[in-house]
Amino acid sequence: MELAINGGKPVRKDFLPYGLHWIEQDDIDGLVDTLKSVWLTTGPKTLKFEEEFRNYVGSNYAIALNSATAALHVSLLALGIKQGDEVITTPMTFCATSNAALYLGAKPVFIDIQPDTLNIDPKKIEEKITKRTKAIIPVHYAGHPCDMDEIYTIAKKHNLFVIEDAAHAVWSLYKGKKIGSLYGTDATCFSFHPVKNMTSGEGGMITTDNGLIADKSFKLRLHGITKDAWKRFGAKVSGDYEMTDLGFKYNMPDIQASLGLSQLRKLEKFEISRTKIAEFYNSELANVPGIELLKCRDYVRHAYHIYVIKIKPEDLSIDRDTFIKALNAENIGTSVHYRLVYLHPYYQSLGYKKGLCPIAEDISSRIITIPLFPKMSEKDAKDVVTTIKKIANFYKK
Ligand SMILES: *Cc1c(COP(=O)(O)O)cnc(C)c1O
Numbered sequence: 001m002e003l004a005i006n007g008g009k010p011v012r013k014d015f016l017p018y019g020l021h022w023i024e025q026d027d028i029d030g031l032v033d034t035l036k037s038v039w040l041t042t043g044p045k046t047l048k049f050e051e052e053f054r055n056y057v058g059s060n061y062a063i064a065l066n067s068a069t070a071a072l073h074v075s076l077l078a079l080g081i082k083q084g085d086e087v088i089t090t091p092m093t094f095c096a097t098s099n100a101a102l103y104l105g106a107k108p109v110f111i112d113i114q115p116d117t118l119n120i121d122p123k124k125i126e127e128k129i130t131k132r133t134k135a136i137i138p139v140h141y142a143g144h145p146c147d148m149d150e151i152y153t154i155a156k157k158h159n160l161f162v163i164e165d166a167a168h169a170v171w172s173l174y175k176g177k178k179i180g181s182l183y184g185t186d187a188t189c190f191s192f193h194p195v196k197n198m199t200s201g202e203g204g205m206i207t208t209d210n211g212l213i214a215d216k217s218f219k220l221r222l223h224g225i226t227k228d229a230w231k232r233f234g235a236k237v238s239g240d241y242e243m244t245d246l247g248f249k250y251n252m253p254d255i256q257a258s259l260g261l262s263q264l265r266k267l268e269k270f271e272i273s274r275t276k277i278a279e280f281y282n283s284e285l286a287n288v289p290g291i292e293l294l295k296c297r298d299y300v301r302h303a304y305h306i307y308v309i310k311i312k313p314e315d316l317s318i319d320r321d322t323f324i325k326a327l328n329a330e331n332i333g334t335s336v337h338y339r340l341v342y343l344h345p346y347y348q349s350l351g352y353k354k355g356l357c358p359i360a361e362d363i364s365s366r367i368i369t370i371p372l373f374p375k376m377s378e379k380d381a382k383d384v385v386t387t388i389k390k391i392a393n394f395y396k397k
Helices: 025-035 044-057 068-078 096-103 148-158 211-220 229-234 254-264 267-284 320-329 345-349 358-364 378-395
Strands: 061-065 086-089 107-110 133-137 161-165 187-191 204-208 291-293 307-311 367-370
Touching: 025 254, 044 061, 044 204, 044 254, 061 068, 061 211, 068 096, 068 161, 068 187, 068 204, 068 211, 086 096, 096 107, 096 133, 133 148, 148 161, 204 211, 254 267, 267 307, 267 378, 320 367, 320 378
Parallel strands: 086 107, 086 133, 133 161, 161 187
Antiparallel strands: 061 204, 187 204, 291 307, 307 367
């Protein structure tokens, strides 16, 4: 079969995206119910979403915001991160993770990754700790939890906060415990962007066991005022509030929360489907020439937010970018998670240099995210496998 990139017939007629949300009638009914109610912004639906989310995670508090970016920003601010502080994180992430530190004038310090999970390598953290280091932000890449025992041991020894970026990890378990409920966590940040494991259109959540951090986060998400509009409305006293901190307009409206609620109730269904497809890929792609798969530790439950393959350039006559073009020509959607944060022009302008994290740099040039979303059919998944095999076999050395 000739490859589509060389003029052949594509494996699929219609384009298969790499990720997609799944909205059903119950999501629509919940949203309509909110739209017909007297309350659209942060109110009863948001309170309910926070309650069900903290029950799900097993944390003492949950604070809903309009994005995970806002959640990261507020968490760092609530923990007192400020100008001149250093914050340790991974470069294999979306720029939101380290941007949150930059918002506060703190400096992101990037640590190299483990080549098999693409998570931050705990063995490389301590050598980068200085007197200015205040926090570690591990990112549970693709939904595979980081080595949290090692990370928390280092944090405790050096008196650092741990803010978990759990944008991919709403379903993940680390040694049987939900991400967001480990070690009396300082703060864990979740995302409900449409491409994530569940969606509220846009949205984020902080979970914490610390009442002080929760109080500060509730205030900072809405201008730093002492009572949100719902409480003021409930108390039927207008103007009864004080602004005590310089906060932000980061609250989650009830329109988003109602979608978050119906999606959270279906998370298990979504994840059963994601896991089934991922396991199909794990077995079907295990021995394809020029393709390497990521590893999954036996003490975690993977949330499979994304499915990432690594190209082995020594075994193929094409590079990653050409492999992507060949997949796209067959109507298979792709993405790259991630182009390293510090290689973006803005970070380069701050003085970060190529060569900082050599393993991450090498892997970042070899990875491809292939389609994985819960609504995908068995045929969709088979098309992906067929296409990867077709391209890899054609170009194998
Ligand atoms: C998506 C994502 C974010 C940001 O989430 P938003 O809700 O879009 O702000 C942060 N970190 C990681 C790792 C992400 O994938």
